[in-house]
Amino acid sequence: MSNKTKLFAAPYCIWGAGFIIIPLIIILIYGFSDTEGHFTFINIYSIFSHVNLKALLLSMLLSVASTFLCLLIAYPLASVLAEYGRDKSPLLALLFILPMWMNSLLRTIAWQNLLEKTGLINAILLFFHLPEMMIINTPWAIILGMVYDFLPFMILPIYNILCKIDIEYKNAARDLGANGWQTFWRITWPMSLPGVLSGITMVFVPSLTTFVISDILGGGKILLIGNVIEQLFTQDNDRNAGAGLSVVMMLFIVISTMITEKYDREGSV
């Protein structure tokens, strides 16, 4: 490495050490020790307790559901946006990214106000004598919150990759007699797979670990694994158990990333 590269790399190395490596080591130390500092697996095993296991499974269920929904909404939308982006301006795409400029906490609180029993949506429904919508403080509200908060993370990578696919591929497929569905399924979809996979990771991981959305839209009635970890740190003041569960979560995330990576590599071959 030349001196110049070293100089340029220095800020990132310091950043990486200070904000990634050292905190990670601290988490690992706490996770594998008890309050006296002796080595133990008990914090890791605590994931198998009834409450924690249930919270983990519920988190998985909700994040898989919201990731799937995000994909279902984002793919057609990204296709339309990419289609427009080709000859017009990417302004339309910007429109969908715009909400990201606002703090996600505020947007989640806004949903709470919208969904409440006396909230805006129910007021409108009531005005038209329609049945009230009572999804606040249920898992459905949490899925809604996750989809709303993380949708841009699915749209962006898919949009980007669709924009890059050369239109000539599609034209060639059509010339060779493929219909619209065949063109999509054999040409566009495989080529957009890397974007889809990174979209899935970017939605799945924050959904799996969120505790804010479940707190605000779940009314404190639904305990996700993120809530358990948060409470262990803040309420119980039990850093060891909290760190132990965080290690387990990291494991889950690494595994899910490895799975998507594998598909990614196979897809690009």
Added chain:
Amino acid sequence: MKKLIVMMLLLSLSFTLSGCGSEINADSPNALLVYNWGEYLDYDILDEFTEETGIEIIYDEYETNEIMYPKIESGAADYDLVCPSDYMIQKMIQNDLLQEMDYSKIPNISNIGKSYFESSEEFDPGNRYSLPYCWGTVGILYNRTMVDDPVDSWDILWNEKYKNNILMQDSVRDAYCVALKKLGYSCNSTDHDELEAATELLKEQKHLVQAYVVDQVRDKMIGNEAAIGVIYSGEAIYTQNENPDLEYVVPKEGTNLWIDSWVIPKSAKHVENAYKFLDFLCRAEIAKKNFDYITYSTPNEAARELIEDEEIRNSPIAFPDLSQYNNLETYDYLGDTADKYMNRLWREVKSY
């Protein structure tokens, strides 16, 4: 091992701290770091204090005692003044986190009623560490237009008729106090059978509960979002002003009587400023102004005299005659093991 962690924390902290430049420098001798409950002080008073003394206040808020404690214990921030509740003060004294107060530096302390110091003896024997700030009870706030049963007991919170219309406190001790009192036990119970029975009761109640919240009970009750809520008495006057249909009741099974007091942590760096601020807060006019804003019962008797509205000055909600109750209990610190046990049971309820 601990040293290693501390070293690493310091190292990573040094990265963050060097980048921070807040308006007020916490290291300046002219600063004061205050850590208080949310919505628990008239912010104008902070400005008035700064104007008068030139001391800049850094003001942070927390939602529950349990959230506050780790921050002080770990030394994550060197607050000069904190306002925990009784049992938490007891815990902080036991764990050697507080420094003794020099009451002679707070001349206006004479405005605080003697009886409040007597009550404080329970968690602060000898009155060495704390200065009473607010007090009250935990009770039921209900909306007269939505509830047609008589409300005088915790039982109403288990009434199927109010499914999805009940707000419970998302704070371990308060939630368990409700269940324990309903069962006729003490809210300081550490008996596993009693706590387990309370847990079963809370699980049974869960499908009726609209949400577990803390500060939000107030706004949700004002907005007619729910019919019944568990709330601190101090919110009653404010909520009634905003929504006249609301009524506050102390259930007949008894409840928790609490005192929140100012304490000075051992790690405080601006102790003199803290005394100045406490003296300022104890001033009758300031305490009255603060009461008007937060509506929590003040132990400041001189301030109570200044309240113009006779109805509020003699309100049985704001200033109840405690002699008429015989089943009010102050929370005790139950010890680390019992705390952990209770937290675990509470999580069981929340995930049920």
